Amino acid sequence: MPPQAGGPDRGRHETVEERADRLWTELLQELRVAQTGVQILFGFLLTVVFQQRFTALSDTDRDIYTVTVMLGAAAVGALIGPVSIHRLLTGRRLKPQMVTWASRLTIVGLVLLLCTMASALLLILRLAVADTLALWLVGVMVAWFVLCWGVFPVLARHTSRPDGESGESGGPRDRRLRG
Template identity: 40%
Template sequence: MSDDQGDAEETDKERLDRKWEELLQELRVMQTGAQLTAGFLLTLPFQQKFATLDDFQRTLYLFLVAVAALTTATVMGPVAVHRRLSGEHVKERVVVTAHRLVHVVLLGVSTLIAGMALLIFDVVVDRWVAVAVAGALLAYLVTVLVLLPARLSDEKF
């Protein structure tokens, strides 16, 4: 059964309420990941080895801090939209907006995962290994977060 089908007896209001609850649960998981990543990144400048980073590594680090901040802010977007529109009988707009923001958050978290691997492997091993690992991670993330869900949405149960 796909996410859009729900129970045969489900009303439109019940379907929107269910979708909203599911989106909130997904956002809770992503928010924790984004916050932990941001926390990890915020500790790096206070490590002794940080002073030895080259220009590429520092630029990558600052890029990742910006992505972590934007991702953390975006994960809060659906709650802000819900708070603003609560009681205005526009739950479908709230659910559609939250759905779109979840895609932005997934992009942000994916960028953080690949970018942190790039930075860490670049510091610990070398740049070519780092690029290979980050490229492999990006391919995996595209497979798991884009291709697999697209394929599953086409399958009939």
């Protein structure tokens, strides 16, 4: 989210520029994980077309493959995009805006990665199990990704206090959960 004076991190004594620097560093750490994963996945996708069995795929499976490769390429572009934003805008005193733009592009990249994963799973599972089961399994995995990448973070955000402390009381129930 865009750095603002008096924003969610009121407890920190940092300028808008310091906050932007911190958020940028955090975003880069997150992107390192996502970029590596999407690049490896995309690399594997590119090799599929050169396998002997590829010619035996049905038209539907080839279409799914084509969509998967395009989604993977789009995810790579979106997740590497913040690097270009940084390189082209460094020194122009736009870091707070860069953080906002790069954060949005990262979210787009994660959505495209989710779509790539779903599409790749569909292609693989259609070859391994019945089509109906493949669709159900992909649906379960998409739900899992949405839970991990979206629902859990949103729940954590909504259950935390505005001052950054968790909403837990530290009572007996909390002690049971921790140990």
